[in-house]
Amino acid sequence: MSRDLGHLREHYVAGTLRRADLAADPVAQFERWWDEWVAAGRYDPAACVLATADADGRPSARFVLCREFDAHGFVLYTNLESRKAADLAANPQASLVFGWLDQDRQVRVEGSAAPLDDATVDAYWSSRPRGSQLGAWASTQSAVVPDRAAIEARLADAEARFGAGDEGPAVPRPPYWGGYRVSIERMEFWQGRPDRLHDRFAYRRDASAPGGWSVERLSP
Numbered sequence: 001m002s003r004d005l006g007h008l009r010e011h012y013v014a015g016t017l018r019r020a021d022l023a024a025d026p027v028a029q030f031e032r033w034w035d036e037w038v039a040a041g042r043y044d045p046a047a048c049v050l051a052t053a054d055a056d057g058r059p060s061a062r063f064v065l066c067r068e069f070d071a072h073g074f075v076l077y078t079n080l081e082s083r084k085a086a087d088l089a090a091n092p093q094a095s096l097v098f099g100w101l102d103q104d105r106q107v108r109v110e111g112s113a114a115p116l117d118d119a120t121v122d123a124y125w126s127s128r129p130r131g132s133q134l135g136a137w138a139s140t141q142s143a144v145v146p147d148r149a150a151i152e153a154r155l156a157d158a159e160a161r162f163g164a165g166d167e168g169p170a171v172p173r174p175p176y177w178g179g180y181r182v183s184i185e186r187m188e189f190w191q192g193r194p195d196r197l198h199d200r201f202a203y204r205r206d207a208s209a210p211g212g213w214s215v216e217r218l219s220p
C-alpha cells in the first residue's frame with residue numbers, strides 16, 4: 001500500500017532573507033539564526049544531520065549533535081569505529097544540515113571532516129555525564145549485536161571496572177571515542193517563502209572576495 005502525502009502542504013511564511021540582511025561571513029550569519037532558534041525553545045537546537053559517503057561514494061546520513069561552532073568549523077563527537085567514522089576515514093568530505101523547520105529554515109554546511117585532537121576530546125569527555133561515559137564503554141556503535149542483553153553486559157563490565165552511578169571516580173575515555181570538526185567550504189541559508197519561491201544564499205570560500213567569502217543568491 002502506498003500513502004499519498006501530496007495533500008500535506010505547509011505555507012512558508014515565517015520570514016524572509018534578503019541580501020541586505022546577511023552577515024559578511026557565514027558563521028556570523030549562522031550565529032544569528034542559531035540565537036533565534038535557541039530563543040524559540042525548540043527541541044533540539046544542536047541536532048543536525050551529518051551526511052557522509054563511503055569509499056564507493058554511497059551516501060548515508062544520520063542525526064548528530066553539534067557541540068561547538070566557530071570559523072574553524074562544526075564540532076561533533078562520536079564513536080571512531082562507527083559506520084560514519086569508517087566513511088570519513090575513506091572519504092573526509094562531509095555535509096551537515098540543520099533543519100529549523102518551525103522557522104522555515106535550513107542551513108547546509110559542506111567541508112571536510114578532520115579528527116579532533118586528544119586535548120579537545122578529553123576536555124569534552126570530562127564534561128559529559130557519568131552515565132553517558134559508561135554508555136560509551138558499553139556501545140560498539142554500528143556493530144551488529146545479538147540482543148540488548150549483550151549491550152547491558154558490556155555496561156555491567158564497565159560499571160565493574162569504573163564504578164556504577166552518577167557519582168564516582170572519573171571514567172577514562174575509551175580509545176575509540178572521539179570527534180570531528182567539519183570545515184566550512186560552503187554554507188547555504190534557506191528561508192522558506194510562499195509559493196515555493198524561497199530565499200537561498202550560498203557562501204563560498206573565495207580568497208579574492210571581500211572578507212574571503214563570495215555570496216550568491218540561488219534560485220529556489
Ligand SMILES: Cc1cc2nc3c(=O)[nH]c(=O)nc-3n(C[C@H](O)[C@H](O)[C@H](O)COP(=O)(O)O)c2cc1C
Pocket residue numbers: 044047060061062063064065066076077078079082083084085141142
Ligand atoms: C537527535 C539525535 C542526536 C544524535 N547525536 C549523536 C551524536 O552526537 N553522536 C553520535 O555518535 N550519534 C548521535 N546520534 C545517533 C546517530 O544518529 C546514529 O544512530 C549513530 O551515530 C550511528 O550512526 P552510524 O552507524 O552511521 O555511524 C543522534 C541521534 C539523534 C536522533
